[in-house]
Amino acid sequence: xxxxxxxxxxxxxxxxxxxxxxxxxxxxxxxPLHVLVFPALWRPIAAGLPATLAVSPExxxxxxxxxxxxxxxxxxxxxxxxxxxDIEFDGRHLCPACFPTARPSGGSATxxxxxxxxxxxxxxxxxxxxxxxxxxxxxSFVVLFLVVRKWRTPLSLVPRSRIxxxxxxxxxxxxxxxxxxxxTVGLVSLRRL
Amino acid sequence: xxxxxRLPGRGRPRxxxxxxxxxxxxxxxxxxxxxVDSNGWRETYRRFDYRDIQAxxxxxxxxxxxxxxxxxxxxxxxxxxxxxxxxxxxxWAALGYVPLLLALLVQLARGPLCICRIQTAVQSGELHxxxxxxxxxxxxxxxxxxxxxxQGTIDPRSIPLxxxxxxxxxxxxxxxxxxxxxxxGDARPKATYRGGRHAVLFGLLxxxxxxxxxxxxxxxxxxxxxxxxxxIALAVLVSAARHRxxxxxxxxxxxxxxxxxxxxxxxxxxxxxxxxLGPQPGPMPSFWGNPAHPLWLxxxxxxxxxxxxxxxxxxxxxxxxxxxxxxxxxxxxxVAA
Numbered sequence: 001x002x003x004x005x006x007x008x009x010x011x012x013x014x015x016x017x018x019x020x021x022x023x024x025x026x027x028x029x030x031x032p033l034h035v036l037v038f039p040a041l042w043r044p045i046a047a048g049l050p051a052t053l054a055v056s057p058e059x060x061x062x063x064x065x066x067x068x069x070x071x072x073x074x075x076x077x078x079x080x081x082x083x084x085x086d087i088e089f090d091g092r093h094l095c096p097a098c099f100p101t102a103r104p105s106g107g108s109a110t111x112x113x114x115x116x117x118x119x120x121x122x123x124x125x126x127x128x129x130x131x132x133x134x135x136x137x138x139x140s141f142v143v144l145f146l147v148v149r150k151w152r153t154p155l156s157l158v159p160r161s162r163i164x165x166x167x168x169x170x171x172x173x174x175x176x177x178x179x180x181x182x183x184t185v186g187l188v189s190l191r192r193l
Numbered sequence: 194x195x196x197x198x199r200l201p202g203r204g205r206p207r208x209x210x211x212x213x214x215x216x217x218x219x220x221x222x223x224x225x226x227x228x229v230d231s232n233g234w235r236e237t238y239r240r241f242d243y244r245d246i247q248a249x250x251x252x253x254x255x256x257x258x259x260x261x262x263x264x265x266x267x268x269x270x271x272x273x274x275x276x277x278x279x280x281x282x283x284x285w286a287a288l289g290y291v292p293l294l295l296a297l298l299v300q301l302a303r304g305p306l307c308i309c310r311i312q313t314a315v316q317s318g319e320l321h322x323x324x325x326x327x328x329x330x331x332x333x334x335x336x337x338x339x340x341x342x343x344q345g346t347i348d349p350r351s352i353p354l355x356x357x358x359x360x361x362x363x364x365x366x367x368x369x370x371x372x373x374x375x376x377x378g379d380a381r382p383k384a385t386y387r388g389g390r391h392a393v394l395f396g397l398l399x400x401x402x403x404x405x406x407x408x409x410x411x412x413x414x415x416x417x418x419x420x421x422x423x424x425i426a427l428a429v430l431v432s433a434a435r436h437r438x439x440x441x442x443x444x445x446x447x448x449x450x451x452x453x454x455x456x457x458x459x460x461x462x463x464x465x466x467x468x469x470l471g472p473q474p475g476p477m478p479s480f481w482g483n484p485a486h487p488l489w490l491x492x493x494x495x496x497x498x499x500x501x502x503x504x505x506x507x508x509x510x511x512x513x514x515x516x517x518x519x520x521x522x523x524x525x526x527x528v529a530a
Contacts, residue, residue, distance in 0.1 A: 007317050009250040009310035018248075020347055026252070034251040036333070039344045040314070041247040114237045121234050156236055158197045158220050158229055 204324035267293035
């Protein structure tokens with residue numbers, strides 16, 4: 001993306017640099033554009049620090065680049081890192097190897113890019129089994145397992161109640177009760193015969 | 194967990210992807226904006242740090258495809274039901290027409306559509322949840338103070354200095370009118386929309402009134418009225434799609450809305466009245482009820498009066514809008530005819 005240009009919201013083509021927030025028309029598709037620009041548009045992108053070559057054998061060197069001076073250790077594995085390998089994230093300095101593993105297990109949600117909504121899956125399964133009723137003898141157990149197993153799993157990053165879990169469990173319990181009633185009546189009828 | 198505040202708006206991606214995905218929402222965090230896209234069982238997140246947001250762009254999007262997808266089947270179903278005749282036909286006509294028409298009116302009432310795109314130094318993405326202009330404006334009202342507190346405001350005097358810094362500086366901005374038709378191999382600039390579609394709409398409304406007065410209800414009248422009604426329906430849909438045109442003053446917008454409601458009421462009243470009065474005997478069914486019945490005369494007069502009123506007010510609004518267009522050609526030029 002070139003500096004100080006904005007892309008058309010409809011066709012994505014780069015537009016002439018705006019002179020502040022203004023109304024303009026796309027140079028390609030002609031659509032009117034309401035453009036709001038902020039100082040970051042003109043802010044130069046900070047360049048990374050160059051790795052410094054080690055000058056004496058006494059100096060600590062980078063784990064990945066033995067010829068470069070180490071500037072900091074990785075916060076997770078402790079390996080020495082040069083300026084090139086140092087990834088600063090969430091106030092910590094990580095090496096490229098630890099950076100991907102830090103995403104799910106590091107306790108920080110800042111980098112999470114997706115989450116599975118187990119409550120929606122449980123509720124959908126429970127509702128689907130209301131239509132495919134013959135499958136509900138199995139799916140109700142699956143739903144109850146999901147509810148118990150995933151109850152403490154973090155749901156969405158944004159506020160979300162566990163009402164879907166409760167609804168799914170309620171439907172599954174009802175289905176099991178109906179199955180229990182049907183089986184009991186069937187067994188009693190068989191005994192009478 | 195970061196605390197997020199939900200922003201107005203809920204939408205899906207454009208095109209066929211809308212059928213496969215769930216709704217997207219936008220949330221405001223302490224230091225970033227969070228766009229949440231969902232397929233129902235999995236959420237994906239996109240973050241935009243307030244410090245990194247370079248620009249937010251909004252462009253209007255035509256409502257015509259949605260309106261046509263709902264409006265044309267509604268008119269077709271109503272026509273088919275009326276053509277079938279009998280109580281059963283009217284029942285199916287009403288059953289098909291009313292939900293489609295309600296869906297269409299809800300779509301139109303939710304306001305004009307737009308595309309909202311956010312840009313940072315490393316990514317540029319569409320905010321699917323901000324697909325209505327009203328919602329987008331409301332959400333931006335909450336977002337802008339956060340961005341300004343993170344980045345500060347732009348001093349207009351410093352922009353030329355900032356612009357001279359990037360090496361890949363593009364050409365100077367051109368005025369809106371000049372940009373129309375430019376850079377597309379199209380030497381002739383597009384003409385500014387001057388309300389032609391609106392004029393057709395109000396003309397059709399005026400045309401229908403003498404038709405109702407001159408021709409007795411029956412098969413001949415339906416033959417004459419049907420193209421007029423279909424023409425009004427199409428003109429209303431196209432005009433509704435062009436609400437964001439500079440011509441759309443509040444009076445003009447109100448006239449188009451009145452025309453839409455009038456047309457809907459007319460077709461619906463015909464269906465209901467036909468169901469109450471019953472079809473007429475004969476080789477060809479009388480689609481518009483019993484001409485001798487006093488109720489029909491009253492309905493006819495009401496509709497004629499409404500037709501003429503909407504048409505006259507619409508033409509007046511059009512004249513006012515065009516006068517404004519002539520006095521401010523640079524500001525009003527926007528939508529091509």
